[in-house]
Amino acid sequence: MERTQTDDSKPTRAKGKPRGRPRGWDDKTSQNTIKSLDRAMEVFEYLSEAQGKALTTIASEMGQSPATVYRVLVTLEGRGLVEFDPIEQIWHIGPKAFVIGARFLRRSSLVDRARPIMRRLMEQTGETANIGVQKDASVLFLSQVETHSSIRAFFPPGTLSPMHASGIGKALLADMDADRLNRTLAGQRLEMFTEFTITDLDSLVQDLTEIRARGYSIDGEEKNLGMRCIAAPVYDVNGEAVAGISVSGPTSRVRLEDIDRLSLCVKDAARTLSLAIGGAARA
Numbered sequence: 001m002e003r004t005q006t007d008d009s010k011p012t013r014a015k016g017k018p019r020g021r022p023r024g025w026d027d028k029t030s031q032n033t034i035k036s037l038d039r040a041m042e043v044f045e046y047l048s049e050a051q052g053k054a055l056t057t058i059a060s061e062m063g064q065s066p067a068t069v070y071r072v073l074v075t076l077e078g079r080g081l082v083e084f085d086p087i088e089q090i091w092h093i094g095p096k097a098f099v100i101g102a103r104f105l106r107r108s109s110l111v112d113r114a115r116p117i118m119r120r121l122m123e124q125t126g127e128t129a130n131i132g133v134q135k136d137a138s139v140l141f142l143s144q145v146e147t148h149s150s151i152r153a154f155f156p157p158g159t160l161s162p163m164h165a166s167g168i169g170k171a172l173l174a175d176m177d178a179d180r181l182n183r184t185l186a187g188q189r190l191e192m193f194t195e196f197t198i199t200d201l202d203s204l205v206q207d208l209t210e211i212r213a214r215g216y217s218i219d220g221e222e223k224n225l226g227m228r229c230i231a232a233p234v235y236d237v238n239g240e241a242v243a244g245i246s247v248s249g250p251t252s253r254v255r256l257e258d259i260d261r262l263s264l265c266v267k268d269a270a271r272t273l274s275l276a277i278g279g280a281a282r283a
Contacts, residue, residue, distance in 0.1 A: 039064075043072045047082060048097070049160075052090045101158060110234075110243060111143050113276040118145040118245065121269040125262050127249035128153045129269070131234075132168040133242065135160065137188045139169040142243075153227055153248035164190050164204055165197050167219035167229030168244030173204075174211035175233050175241035181208075196221045216263045221251065228254040230262050232270035235279040242279075245270045 046062055047053060055073070059066040073091055076082040080096030111131065118129035122145045130153075132139040139162075141155040155161070163169030163184070173181060190199040198204045211217040219229035231246035247254070247266055254262065274280055 039068070040072045040075065043069055044076055044081060044097075047073075047091060048093050051092055052088075054090050058091065098158065110273075110277055114143060114243075114245065114273055115145070117269050117273050117276070118143065121145070121245070121247060121265060122147055124265045125247045125249075127247040127254060127262075128155075130155050130168065130246045130248060131273075132161075132166075132244055132246075134163070134169075134172050134184075137163055137184055139163055139166045139172070139244070141168075147249065149249075149253070153229070155248075161223060162188075162191060164188075164199075165193050165219065165223040167217050167231035167246045167248070170208060170211055170217040170219065171231040171233045171244040171246075172241050174208040174217060181205075193223050194221055194225050196225075198222065214263075215267055218259065219248075226251055230254070230259060230266050232263075232267045234270050234277070235274045237278040239279065243273075245273060 059069040080094045083092050083094040114131045121129040128147045129145045131143050132141045138160040141159040144155055163173055192199045216232045228251045229246050229248040231244045233241035234243040236242045
């Protein structure tokens with residue numbers, strides 16, 4: 001550490017701009033990583049995607065020794081990041097993980113600015129309003145404003161849903177050019193969830209073409225029978241679709257004859273949020 005001398009000859013720390021890392025350590029090679037921490041994060045990320053796993057299953061699927069995985073899990077458990085079910089003998093993500101994730105969401109102006117817009121959308125339509133972003137080939141739901149009705153859609157923050165069977169997912173896919181769409185769907189199996197799920201790539205591309213033309217997508221019981229969703233993309237300052245906003249509800253209330261009316265509300269909400277984050281909806 002650099003030091004300077006004062007008039008009374010006592011050494012003091014040199015004043016300068018605070019640094020987040022040592023000078024000259026700009027690379028991310030092995031000398032700047034902690035292998036044990038990296039291994040722990042691998043276990044943590046794996047468990048977050050594969051909830052409810054036994055120790056031996058985690059170790060086997062990750063190619064790690066049970067002893068190593070156990071030490072990692074116990075350490076994470078001490079921080080509340082994972083928790084153990086002694087009855088089922090399985091491990092889950094813990095409540096502290098949600099707390100940390102919620103802090104990240106507070107950092108994002110997208111969610112902060114979306115809340116009043118989603119609340120107004122829920123009041124206009126009477127249905128649950130959602131906002132989500134792309135995470136690999138899935139939609140990550142960030143926030144939700146629930147309807148007051150007893151029967152409702154429920155997507156708690158952190159929920160992942162396949163893009164091809166999601167209103168928000170299809171709204172985001174429809175905005176991609178061919179290269180990005182191919183990269184996103186490469187190696188992905190278009191899993192069937194209901195008889196209405198689109199599992200053929202050509203049919204999906206045709207649906208995306210229609211979505212882009214009208215400016216909103218429809219999930220017509222493609223993920224859950226009896227539920228319908230209408231979604232539209234949210235654009236950033238670069239004109240890129242960075243999120244999707246939607247309303248979801250039972251088909252008994254979100255009827256086919258209601259789609260035109262509800263889609264206007266959804267598109268207006270998406271346009272308002274786009275402007276609120278410095279973007280602009282595409283014509």
